[in-house]
Amino acid sequence: MSDSHIVSSFDDELDGLRSAISRMGGLVEAQLANSIQAIAKRDDALATQCVEADKAIDDLEDQVEALTLRMLALRQPVAHDLRQILSALKISHDLERMGDYATNVAKRASALSQLPEVGPINGIARMGRLTHRIITDVLDAYTQRDVERAMVAWQRDEEIDQMYTSLFRELLTYMMEDPRNITACAHLLFVAKNIERIGDHATNIAETVYFEETGRRLEGNRPKGDNSSFAVVKPEELSEESS
Amino acid sequence: MSDSHIVSSFDDELDGLRSAISRMGGLVEAQLANSIQAIAKRDDALATQCVEADKAIDDLEDQVEALTLRMLALRQPVAHDLRQILSALKISHDLERMGDYATNVAKRASALSQLPEVGPINGIARMGRLTHRIITDVLDAYTQRDVERAMVAWQRDEEIDQMYTSLFRELLTYMMEDPRNITACAHLLFVAKNIERIGDHATNIAETVYFEETGRRLEGNRPKGDNSSFAVVKPEELSEESS
Numbered sequence: 001m002s003d004s005h006i007v008s009s010f011d012d013e014l015d016g017l018r019s020a021i022s023r024m025g026g027l028v029e030a031q032l033a034n035s036i037q038a039i040a041k042r043d044d045a046l047a048t049q050c051v052e053a054d055k056a057i058d059d060l061e062d063q064v065e066a067l068t069l070r071m072l073a074l075r076q077p078v079a080h081d082l083r084q085i086l087s088a089l090k091i092s093h094d095l096e097r098m099g100d101y102a103t104n105v106a107k108r109a110s111a112l113s114q115l116p117e118v119g120p121i122n123g124i125a126r127m128g129r130l131t132h133r134i135i136t137d138v139l140d141a142y143t144q145r146d147v148e149r150a151m152v153a154w155q156r157d158e159e160i161d162q163m164y165t166s167l168f169r170e171l172l173t174y175m176m177e178d179p180r181n182i183t184a185c186a187h188l189l190f191v192a193k194n195i196e197r198i199g200d201h202a203t204n205i206a207e208t209v210y211f212e213e214t215g216r217r218l219e220g221n222r223p224k225g226d227n228s229s230f231a232v233v234k235p236e237e238l239s240e241e242s243s
Numbered sequence: 244m245s246d247s248h249i250v251s252s253f254d255d256e257l258d259g260l261r262s263a264i265s266r267m268g269g270l271v272e273a274q275l276a277n278s279i280q281a282i283a284k285r286d287d288a289l290a291t292q293c294v295e296a297d298k299a300i301d302d303l304e305d306q307v308e309a310l311t312l313r314m315l316a317l318r319q320p321v322a323h324d325l326r327q328i329l330s331a332l333k334i335s336h337d338l339e340r341m342g343d344y345a346t347n348v349a350k351r352a353s354a355l356s357q358l359p360e361v362g363p364i365n366g367i368a369r370m371g372r373l374t375h376r377i378i379t380d381v382l383d384a385y386t387q388r389d390v391e392r393a394m395v396a397w398q399r400d401e402e403i404d405q406m407y408t409s410l411f412r413e414l415l416t417y418m419m420e421d422p423r424n425i426t427a428c429a430h431l432l433f434v435a436k437n438i439e440r441i442g443d444h445a446t447n448i449a450e451t452v453y454f455e456e457t458g459r460r461l462e463g464n465r466p467k468g469d470n471s472s473f474a475v476v477k478p479e480e481l482s483e484e485s486s
Contacts (some may be wrong), residue, residue: 058351062460076319093336107472114475148293172426175408179478186415186432189474201374217305229350229430232480233421 010075017067017088018143024060024095025139029055029132031099032198035106038127039055039191040121041117047109057099064092082217087212091142094201094208098135101194108187114183120170124191131199133171134160138205147213154206155220160199161225167192168228176235196226253318261329261386267303267338268382272375274300275343275441278349279371282434283364290352293345298395301343307335323458329454334385335446337451341378344437344444351430358427363413367434371404374442377403381448390456397465403442404468410435411471421479439469446472 031053038047068089071077077085134153141150171185171192203222210218274296281290311332312318324472377396384393390419414428414435453461 069325072315072329073321078316081314082312084314085444093440101345104472111473115477126398170427172429175418175425175429176422179422182418182425182478183415183476185472186411186418186429189429189432190436193436229347229433230354232354232425233426235425 010071010077010081013067013071013075014081014084017071017085020064020067021088021091022094022139022143024057024064024092024099025135025142027053027057027060028095028098028102029135029139030117031102031131032128032135032195035102035109036125036195038106038109039112040125042109044110044113044181047106049107050136054099054103055094057096061092061096061188064088066188079109080209080212083212084216087208090208091205094204095154098198098201101198103200105191105194106190112184115187116180118171118174118181118188120167120174120185121187123163123167123170124188124195127160127167127192130163131160131195131202134199134202138209142209142224145209147210150206150209150238154203154210154218157199157203158223159227160196164196165226165228165231168231169233172231172233176233244314253314253320253324256310256314256318257324257327257329260307260314260328263303263307263310264331264334264338265382265386266386267300267307267335267342268378270296270300270303271341272382273344274345275348275371275375275378275438278345279368279438280350281352282355283368284354285352286354287356287474288347291351297342297346300339304335304339307331307376323455326455326458329449333451334448337447338410341441341444342370344441348434348437351434354430358430359423361414361417361424361427361431363410363417363428363431366406366413367431367438370403370410370435370438371437373399373406374403374445377445381445381452385448385452388452388456390453393449393452397446397453397461399447399460400442400446401468403439407435407439407469408471408474411474415474415476419476 031050033049034046034053037043068085071085072082075081112127134156137153137156138150140146141153168189170190174181175185180202210216274293277289277296278293279480280286281293311328314328315325360379377399380396380399383389384396394483411432417424420427450461453459
């Protein structure tokens with residue numbers, strides 16, 4: 001009787017932990033969508049709202065950390081139970097970082113709204129939508145403990161990387177065409193980079209789901225499509241193209 | 244007798260954990276110094292060496308993770324022992340990220356060496372030296388369990404942020420002066436951002452040292468000097484300045 005009580009209460013704590021992660025995930029999804037909308041629509045009020053909303057994500061991370069520390073100390077779990085607790089801790093760190101990156105996107109809205117509009121904003125919005133879908137998939141995979149679904153999302157991060165590399169080149173071209181585009185494009189370079197990093201953290205979550213459920217580390221390197229660190233774009237090429 | 248044997252063996256494991264963290268820290272310090280030297284001296288061979296060296300940091304993170312998992316499962320530690328184990332896990336994640344950021348700096352060496360040299364490279368090297376000092380300080384604070392020293396380093400991150408904001412503006416100005424500077428300056432924007440992020444992770448480590456030793460979370464927000472997300476630089480201002 002007393003044993004079953006202890007077991008059920010541990011399960012309740014695990015449920016609480018998993019639902020805290022789900023709530024964090026929902027907030028991060030909203031944060032990404034709103035921050036991209038804020039810069040696309042030049043909506044300063046929405047941007048301010050995003051910056052304030054980040055605190056709720058940080059608070060949930062603190063709650064998850066306190067809860068896992070308590071569970072580790074009092075329950076002394078092993079095997080799959082231990083992996084579930086450590087996975088929640090790890091995922092909460094990833095989600096907190098994703099929230100920070102989304103917030104940094106929103107922070108750039110005020111600078112962008114003082115500058116001329118530039119074309120690649122549509123590419124940014126597209127990249128944001130893809131990243132949003134991947135986040136939804138990894139969070140569903142976590143909730144449903146669905147390793148296969150996590151792996152599909154993990155593979156798709158390559159598409160975000162490719163979009164980022166192509167946006168990087170496009171933004172440099174806009175800068176070279178007209179110096180008045182430079183500051184807006186520099187901010188958009190960081191917006192694109194932030195979204196790409198959010199995608200990286202989503203793949204971390206996919207890897208954690210795999211580890212939690214299988215007890216094994218994912219072998220092999222994830223396919224990567226970000227070659228922007230090696231990109232060289234020169235104004236001469238630009239004038240050759242337009243001539 | 245058997246009790247003291249168990250205790251001493253747990254202490255040995257903790258020592259092993261702490262020394263793995265110290266080795267990771269040393270590798271990250273070297274990685275940052277070498278990657279900045281690679282871009283400053285346009286040294287492709289050194290850059291390649293940095294990219295390869297990142298694997299050793301990743302491997303150490305895996306070792307720390309496996310060791311902490313084992314210690315949590317078999318030792319079921321509480322209080323300060325538990326905090327030490329979780330802190331090592333957390334610090335290893337921060338160091339792994341710092342290694343990644345440094346590696347990304349090195350990756351840009353090949354693009355930069357194909358482009359005209361630009362002035363702000365000295366500012367980057369200065370920012371790198373300050374960040375290196377702060378990393379050394381937080382790692383010493385961790386080794387010596389010196390909360391006060393951790394807090395001094397934590398405060399100094401503001402200087403890195405301020406250097407970053409000023410470099411951000413300077414790089415945009417260089418871009419506006421001559422479109423041939425744009426690609427090199429875009430890469431240097433990310434180099435500066437990567438160094439600034441390395442500084443952020445160093446402050447995370449300082450916070451973890453505080454938590455490990457005191458059992459309390461650091462209250463209050465860290466002073467921040469990075470206002471670059473709000474920066475607006477316009478070519479008109481540039482021509483006003485030079486006229």
